[in-house]
Amino acid sequence: MWGRIYDIFEEYIGHVFFSLIFILMVFGVVTRYLFHTSYPWNIELCRYSFVWLTFAGAAYLRRENAHIRIEFVINYLNRKLPPWGRMVIWLFNEILTIGFLIALIYFGFILANKTWRFKSQAMQIPQFYLYISASFGGLLYLYREILETIHHLKTNLFERRYGKMNGTTGERTTI
Secondary structure: OHHHHHHHHHHHHHHHHHHHHHHHHHHHHHHHHHOOOOOHHHHHHHHHHHHHHHHHHHHHHHHOOOOOOOOHHHHHHHHHOOHHHHHHHHHHHHHHHHHHHHHHHHHHHHHHHHOOOOEOOOOOOEOHHHHHHHHHHHHHHHHHHHHHHHHHHHHHHHHHHHOEEOOOOOOEEOO
């Protein structure tokens, strides 16, 4: 139940920020060209929304496995290494990713707290609301990364112990 609610939240948070950016940009264009006036808070709120969209949307991209990657070294090593070597490289990659996310959450929170007293130029709200997006997005991504790591480990351990299931005949083949 919680997993489905989180999936919906993760998906729609991107929709909300993207829609907000679109509405604010259209509003800015209309007021500038039709009414010959512009509002400084408009572009600043767009900028803040874009930062939030970037950090919060990263977890959704992780779920969909849609991040841009440069994998030629990993692909080369996967062809050359035995299965245990591939597992070691995958585990090293996961440890680095989780370590980076923990650092992002921690230092993002420190930065956000240090900027609490500084106000944005147009909206006059604390800069905290801009910088806390890094910690929030890192937390969402960390949760998704841990779920995917657990799923990967369960799948691989099951296949090692019981063999891979053949999709057409239903027979098990040992690895």
